[in-house]
Amino acid sequence: MLNWIEVCNEELAQAERYFKRPIYCQFALDKTQGKFPKKRDFAYTDGHTIFFSPKIERAKESRVRGLVRHEICHVLFMQEGTPHSETDADLLALIVFGEPILYDKDLIQNTEEGRAGRPTSLPNPFS
Ligand SMILES: [Zn+2]
Numbered sequence: 001m002l003n004w005i006e007v008c009n010e011e012l013a014q015a016e017r018y019f020k021r022p023i024y025c026q027f028a029l030d031k032t033q034g035k036f037p038k039k040r041d042f043a044y045t046d047g048h049t050i051f052f053s054p055k056i057e058r059a060k061e062s063r064v065r066g067l068v069r070h071e072i073c074h075v076l077f078m079q080e081g082t083p084h085s086e087t088d089a090d091l092l093a094l095i096v097f098g099e100p101i102l103y104d105k106d107l108i109q110n111t112e113e114g115r116a117g118r119p120t121s122l123p124n125p126f127s
Pocket of ligand 1: 070071074086089
């Protein structure tokens with residue numbers, strides 16, 4: 001099984017190298033029944049901890065990387081108190097990680113499979 005926490009910590013370390021400062025961010029599983037009702041529901045954050053569905057333990061590495069890069073960018077915006085959209089998180093990820101966030105066949109973030117640009121069919125609230 002993929003060590004998904006290690007993958008997450010690698011991506012966090014990359015963001016810390018980009019910003020040249022520590023970023024307070026933790027990773028955890030949320031095993032609450034019904035918390036991730038849709039197939040593409042994988043992760044969310046409260047601005048300090050990124051919570052993953054237990055599905056993350058069986059996800060491909062490139063999907064874990066895409067998901068966590070997107071969520072780390074939510075964390076960065078939230079810690080600054082900056083309102084932002086889903087697209088904003090992807091655009092920041094392009095800058096911080098040097099690669100676009102792709103959306104794979106299941107419309108889940110990925111670093112190797114899929115197409116750049118958040119599909120317009122997905123929600124994109126300005127939070
Ligand atoms: Zn998001």
